[in-house]
Amino acid sequence: MAHESQTDPAKLAAARAAVALVQNGMKLGLGTGSTASIMVRELAARVRAEGLSLRCAATSRATCELAESLGLSVESLDEIGWLDMTIDGADEVDPDLHLIKGGGGAHLREKIVAAASRRMVVIADPGKVVEQLGAFPLPVEVVRFGFEITRALIRRALQDLDLGDCDVLHRLRGSDPWVTDEGNWIVDLHLGCIPDPVALARSLAVIPGVVEHGLFLGMCHLAIIGKPDGTVVRLDRNADVDADMLAHEGDAHEL
Numbered sequence: 001m002a003h004e005s006q007t008d009p010a011k012l013a014a015a016r017a018a019v020a021l022v023q024n025g026m027k028l029g030l031g032t033g034s035t036a037s038i039m040v041r042e043l044a045a046r047v048r049a050e051g052l053s054l055r056c057a058a059t060s061r062a063t064c065e066l067a068e069s070l071g072l073s074v075e076s077l078d079e080i081g082w083l084d085m086t087i088d089g090a091d092e093v094d095p096d097l098h099l100i101k102g103g104g105g106a107h108l109r110e111k112i113v114a115a116a117s118r119r120m121v122v123i124a125d126p127g128k129v130v131e132q133l134g135a136f137p138l139p140v141e142v143v144r145f146g147f148e149i150t151r152a153l154i155r156r157a158l159q160d161l162d163l164g165d166c167d168v169l170h171r172l173r174g175s176d177p178w179v180t181d182e183g184n185w186i187v188d189l190h191l192g193c194i195p196d197p198v199a200l201a202r203s204l205a206v207i208p209g210v211v212e213h214g215l216f217l218g219m220c221h222l223a224i225i226g227k228p229d230g231t232v233v234r235l236d237r238n239a240d241v242d243a244d245m246l247a248h249e250g251d252a253h254e255l
């Protein structure tokens with residue numbers, strides 16, 4: 001398959017296992033990042049080979065462009081409505097399948113698309129599996145207006161949670177602020193560990209300038225972890241998720 005020679009075998013294994021869950025007629029969310037890009041290529045190859053009919057919504061402009069360039073049909077989320085499944089990458093996955101996402105700066109759209117999906121399937125390499133979230137800096141998308149005030153409110157919220165004086169770094173692309181697909185900026189919280197992700201998510205969500213943080217709590221149903229030898233390990237939130245997926249009945253629910 002194209003690009004296979006440069007492709008990380010663990011990511012490829014996870015991507016292939018997730019693409020194997022796709023069934024004809026599905027409405028799919030396409031994630032963002034290097035692992036999700038491999039998945040999009042694998043998906044496009046399957047669609048070409050088997051003539052599958054799918055409707056896809058993308059979680060970023062980059063994914064949309066890639067998917068369309070490979071011949072996949074991409075529509076806006078509102079055109080499609082509820083999705084059967086989203087396949088996306090992650091920066092960290094903990095034993096409860098709580099995630100940190102947003103390393104690629106797309107967590108706002110990724111979370112909206114995941115929330116619109118019956119199933120969120122995460123694909124990752126073993127380096128993403130952690131006992132406790134937080135070693136990866138937590139991305140938070142913020143509006144530009146009043147940026148320093150929002151940043152100060154985030155620092156205060158972290159202190160209130162006894163998370164210490166962590167760095168709240170403005171994400172840059174070169175020397176300019178990183179601008180998300182929605183036109184906002186990102187700060188990365190260098191926490192080291194997040195003992196209580198639910199409390200942190202709640203505290204960040206009530207800060208007015210915060211648009212969305214990269215904690216995905218209770219959203220992921222299945223994590224497929226690829227290994228360098230090409231095998232995968234499945235981490236299920238509910239033991240019956242796999243069977244449920246395979247028993248896909250076509251359309252989910254209408255808007």
Ligand SMILES: O=C(CO)[C@H](O)[C@H](O)COP(=O)(O)O
Pocket residue numbers: 031032033034035036088089090091100101102103104105106107110
């Ligand atoms: O959340 C994301 C983008 O916002 C990505 O899914 C996450 O950063 C993982 O990316 P990669 O597969 O390149 O490691």
